[in-house]
Amino acid sequence: MLYNKKAVYLGIVILVVLLTAPFWAGLFGQNYTKTGVTKPNEEACIENVEFMRAQHMRLLNEWRDEALRNENRTYIAKDGKKWEISLQNTCMRCHKNYDDFCAKCHLSNSVSPYCWTCHIIPVEGK
Amino acid sequence: MNNNRRKFLKIASLSAFALSSGIASMGLSASEAEAKLAPGFYDHGPKTLHAKRWAMVIDTREFHSAEDYEPLIRACHNAHNVPDIPGAKNIKWFWLDSYEHAFPDDMNPYMSEKIKAQPFPLLCNHCTNPPCVRVCPTQATYKMADGIVAMDYHRCIGCRFCMAGCPYGARSFNFFDPRKYLPEPTNPRFPTRMIGVVEKCTFCAERLAVGQLPACVEASNGKILFGDLEDPNSTVRKALAANYSIRRKPNLGTQPGVYYLI
Numbered sequence: 001m002l003y004n005k006k007a008v009y010l011g012i013v014i015l016v017v018l019l020t021a022p023f024w025a026g027l028f029g030q031n032y033t034k035t036g037v038t039k040p041n042e043e044a045c046i047e048n049v050e051f052m053r054a055q056h057m058r059l060l061n062e063w064r065d066e067a068l069r070n071e072n073r074t075y076i077a078k079d080g081k082k083w084e085i086s087l088q089n090t091c092m093r094c095h096k097n098y099d100d101f102c103a104k105c106h107l108s109n110s111v112s113p114y115c116w117t118c119h120i121i122p123v124e125g126k
Numbered sequence: 127m128n129n130n131r132r133k134f135l136k137i138a139s140l141s142a143f144a145l146s147s148g149i150a151s152m153g154l155s156a157s158e159a160e161a162k163l164a165p166g167f168y169d170h171g172p173k174t175l176h177a178k179r180w181a182m183v184i185d186t187r188e189f190h191s192a193e194d195y196e197p198l199i200r201a202c203h204n205a206h207n208v209p210d211i212p213g214a215k216n217i218k219w220f221w222l223d224s225y226e227h228a229f230p231d232d233m234n235p236y237m238s239e240k241i242k243a244q245p246f247p248l249l250c251n252h253c254t255n256p257p258c259v260r261v262c263p264t265q266a267t268y269k270m271a272d273g274i275v276a277m278d279y280h281r282c283i284g285c286r287f288c289m290a291g292c293p294y295g296a297r298s299f300n301f302f303d304p305r306k307y308l309p310e311p312t313n314p315r316f317p318t319r320m321i322g323v324v325e326k327c328t329f330c331a332e333r334l335a336v337g338q339l340p341a342c343v344e345a346s347n348g349k350i351l352f353g354d355l356e357d358p359n360s361t362v363r364k365a366l367a368a369n370y371s372i373r374r375k376p377n378l379g380t381q382p383g384v385y386y387l388i
Binding site: 046047059063065069072075076078084085117118122123 | 162163164165166167168169170171172174207268270271272276278279280303311314315316317318319320321331332335
């Protein structure tokens with residue numbers, strides 16, 4: 001004989017729903033494959049989109065080491081175009097809108113790089 | 127029995143060879159991957175100034191008071207977003223002090239009044255043997271091929287070993303967020319620093335890269351010379367050949383790159 005039948009069954013149902021909540025959230029929740037970033041109007045970035053999307057952080061690290069340690073402050077891209085190595089003065093010249101470009105994607109991917117404690121976001125990007 | 131042992135040894139040595147060559151090739155590919163990521167390549171800028179060993183000669187005879195140095199300090203600190211923090215926790219890239227403090231080895235009580243009263247400009251000496259570089263545990267500070275002792279603030283962990291190592295007090299620690307003391311960045315093209323890192327003069331490496339002389343040199347109207355110490359025809363070598371010069375604390379063997387004409 002089970003006492004408090006209703007409460008026990010209700011409790012079991014609530015427990016199961018809670019335990020499986022991550023699966024439901026994954027199935028029906030918000031899809032983070034779209035981050036809603038606004039691309040700048042310029043036609044092309046320094047390298048192709050797939051490379052930049054996947055590797056921009058490593059590229060920035062490499063740029064930093066080349067510029068600061070080897071004093072190579074010019075990057076010659078695969079297509080022969082020359083770029084000054086500078087996050088603040090080169091990347092941010094096209095990617096002006098910090099909130100709609102950098103921030104949106106970083107937020108969706110729950111990463112919080114601390115570039116901007118030192119580097120200055122251009123005024124129009126704020 | 128013998129046959130079995132023979133077989134065992136064969137298999138063991140073969141597998142040892144396979145394993146070790148596998149590890150070796152894995153190591154190679156890892157280091158190759160580390161070497162370069164970008165599909166393009168890197169170069170100096172077209173206008174970059176080059177030297178084997180950058181050095182500075184300051185003609186202190188041409189300066190008479192703290193006001194004479196004021197435009198130089200302002201040029202330096204404005205170019206690099208250096209904040210002015212009241213008290214002992216200020217950030218110094220280019221600053222002034224007395225002869226007694228700047229050149230303690232050369233002090234005697236009977237020096238001319240002019241020398242005793244005059245302030246002397248101080249900055250990072252960009253030593254040939256920089257103690258700060260030796261003590262930095264993260265290689266955040268390092269000596270470049272052209273003699274400049276540079277800093278990578280990304281790597282600085284704020285341990286302040288370099289401040290203890292530097293015999294010239296040329297390094298400052300960010301006890302506070304420097305932006306609190308910089309209402310507007312004075313040079314929006316140059317980064318600021320953040321709380322918890324050490325900073326110092328960079329010999330304007332970022333200006334040399336675009337063909338400009340350091341900010342203080344430019345603001346000094348020829349009273350500070352800047353050039354290649356290893357080029358006998360450079361302005362610095364000519365000035366050193368024609369005048370008596372001293373350096374700070376030479377007995378420490380750090381070989382400073384900043385010379386003073388007295």
